[in-house]
Amino acid sequence: xxxxxxxxxxxxxxxxxxxxxxxxxxxxxxxxxxxxxxxxxxxxxxxxxxxxxxxxxxxxxxxxxxxxxxxxxxxxxxxxxxxxxxxxxxxxxxxx
Amino acid sequence: xxxxxxxxxxxxxxxxxxxxxxxxxxxxxxxxxxxxxxxxxxxxxxxxxxxxxxxxxxxxxxxxxxxxxxxxxxxxxxxxxxxxxxxxxxxxxxxxxxxxxxxxxxxxxxxxxxxxxxxxxxxxxxxxxxxxxxxxxxxxxxxxxxxxxxxxxxxxxxxxxxxxxxxxxxxxxxxxxxxxxxxxxxxxxxxxxxxxxxxxxxxxxxxxxxxxxxxxxxxxxxxxxxxxxxxxxxxxxxxxxxxxxxxxxxxxxxxxxxxxxxxxxxxxxxxxxxxxxxxxxxxxxxxxxxxxxxxxxxxxxxxxxxxxxxxxxxxxxxxxxxxxxxxxxxxxxxxxxxxxxxxxxxxxxxxxxxxxxxxxxxxxxxxxxxxxxxxxxxxxxxxxxxxxxxxxxxxxxxxxxxxxxxxxxxxxxxxxxxxxxxxxxxx
Numbered sequence: 223x224x225x226x227x228x229x230x231x232x233x234x235x236x237x238x239x240x241x242x243x244x245x246x247x248x249x250x251x252x253x254x255x256x257x258x259x260x261x262x263x264x265x266x267x268x269x270x271x272x273x274x275x276x277x278x279x280x281x282x283x284x285x286x287x288x289x290x291x292x293x294x295x296x297x298x299x300x301x302x303x304x305x306x307x308x309x310x311x312x313x314x315x316x317x318x
Numbered sequence: 319x320x321x322x323x324x325x326x327x328x329x330x331x332x333x334x335x336x337x338x339x340x341x342x343x344x345x346x347x348x349x350x351x352x353x354x355x356x357x358x359x360x361x362x363x364x365x366x367x368x369x370x371x372x373x374x375x376x377x378x379x380x381x382x383x384x385x386x387x388x389x390x391x392x393x394x395x396x397x398x399x400x401x402x403x404x405x406x407x408x409x410x411x412x413x414x415x416x417x418x419x420x421x422x423x424x425x426x427x428x429x430x431x432x433x434x435x436x437x438x439x440x441x442x443x444x445x446x447x448x449x450x451x452x453x454x455x456x457x458x459x460x461x462x463x464x465x466x467x468x469x470x471x472x473x474x475x476x477x478x479x480x481x482x483x484x485x486x487x488x489x490x491x492x493x494x495x496x497x498x499x500x501x502x503x504x505x506x507x508x509x510x511x512x513x514x515x516x517x518x519x520x521x522x523x524x525x526x527x528x529x530x531x532x533x534x535x536x537x538x539x540x541x542x543x544x545x546x547x548x549x550x551x552x553x554x555x556x557x558x559x560x561x562x563x564x565x566x567x568x569x570x571x572x573x574x575x576x577x578x579x580x581x582x583x584x585x586x587x588x589x590x591x592x593x594x595x596x597x598x599x600x601x602x603x604x605x606x607x608x609x610x611x612x613x614x615x616x617x618x619x620x621x622x623x624x625x626x627x628x629x630x631x632x633x634x635x636x637x638x639x640x641x642x643x644x645x646x647x648x649x650x651x652x653x654x655x656x657x658x659x660x661x662x663x664x665x666x667x668x669x670x671x672x673x674x675x676x677x678x679x680x681x682x683x684x685x686x687x688x689x690x691x692x693x694x695x696x697x698x699x700x701x702x703x704x705x706x707x708x709x710x711x712x713x714x715x716x717x718x719x720x721x722x723x724x725x726x727x728x729x730x731x732x733x734x735x736x737x738x739x740x741x742x743x744x745x
Contacts, residue, residue: 282600285561292343292562295331295350312565314388314557 255286256299258309274311285312335359343562347603353566360555360563364396367551368409373539374549376410382447383416386438389552391571392560396551398445415442415449421574437572537614553610633715635722 253261256278263275274281279299286293287310293301303309332350333341339352351359368374382397384390400409417438421431435451442449539549552560564571599605632638711719 282596283557285558287565290342290566291340294344295341310565312561314561 253303254299255293255301255303258303259299280311283314285314286310287312342566345556345559356562357567360559361396361399363554364551365400365407367538367554371538373547374411378411380411380413381416382413383418384438386417386434386572386574388557388564388571389555389560391441391569392564393552394445395569413447415445415447417442417449417451419451419453434572434574441570441572633718634713635718636715638715
């Protein structure tokens, strides 16, 4: 599973440092997105976690792509991550 | 999130349009599109916006303001595609690009600014369109005062471009004078809407004023600047659509921090409003479109186009309808009254006479000491040639008045030790 922060910058910046591409190796049991987010919040978000996560899910305005497809099509938080999955988070909050 | 639950009930692995390919994204409520149908939808929307509104004619010069962000980059890509030889019903205008470097205002490090500009130049060069890069500081080295309504086109090289820009310049004037981000009046459609769409409404006093100003600031075309028409072709795209398009079709964009980057929700009215609307939109996806439709339906009482007849009909700073001809019992009058009561002795100075100091009930806030309509520059009967701050205020809409008031307060603080005591002058 590879997690990548596309654009890397959220409204509020800061996540530029905490969102780099990384490989993620897990054994059993496989994770769902909810667990992944919880992990990210604890381990990756050094400053202002509220700019990225809100409760269990991502903050409104953050797009989540799993293998280049909208995670809404895959059940959002319930989606079970599989080997070779590529997850990308993109912020839409900075207009321009 | 009820609507999301509904979506989940419906099996939506397939594109709703072609019903063949696998869907890759969902937009609006439950519209799942495959890659190619989405592209078609996106491109079609852009052409339709331009075609339906008939504001840009073949052969005209159009200035594209690109901030480097997602929406303006997407717009640039659409223009490129639309002008391309292969395009069916191709667009036929003459484009040029402008980028305004605001890094100075945002306190950006000079090296970073240069890097950003270099990245953008690479992108611009690839389009083959002529481009201009200016910094905000250059814009302000012009001698015109901040209160002069200078049409957007006058600042751009090449004169008579129809600018695909919003009130960038006016807002930029405010931001430059202010320096640090503090509470600003919500005339900010730059970061959110403009031609770079993620929408959020403007924030003014009453509902009617809200929507009439909203229509000016967020409508598809904006004629406040006279011969330069501001057009916002990206206004109907959601930020999700833009982001997805850019991602799927390789549209490059460059992130530049703005004044409210990293700002918490309460840093400014814009931030608060934006946060409010986004959260509302997440649960009620027709929020923004309803706001748009409502603002389009409401007619403005005095349209900005009637400026020749009544100076006071248009705010001097933002060029929106000056909303200060309020009835006696209005909330606006109440704020004026409480302001006068709390400010006190400053009003007794004849050079700064305020007609309302005598009888609040009969005062006309849009009038000046002349009891005439507007206290134009030089037309004032006060002893001073330069209009006093109080007089200028009458030419501004409520939002701009507050902004100017804050600015003056801030400036006074900054240069406080150099000011002569006002009491000495009056004596």
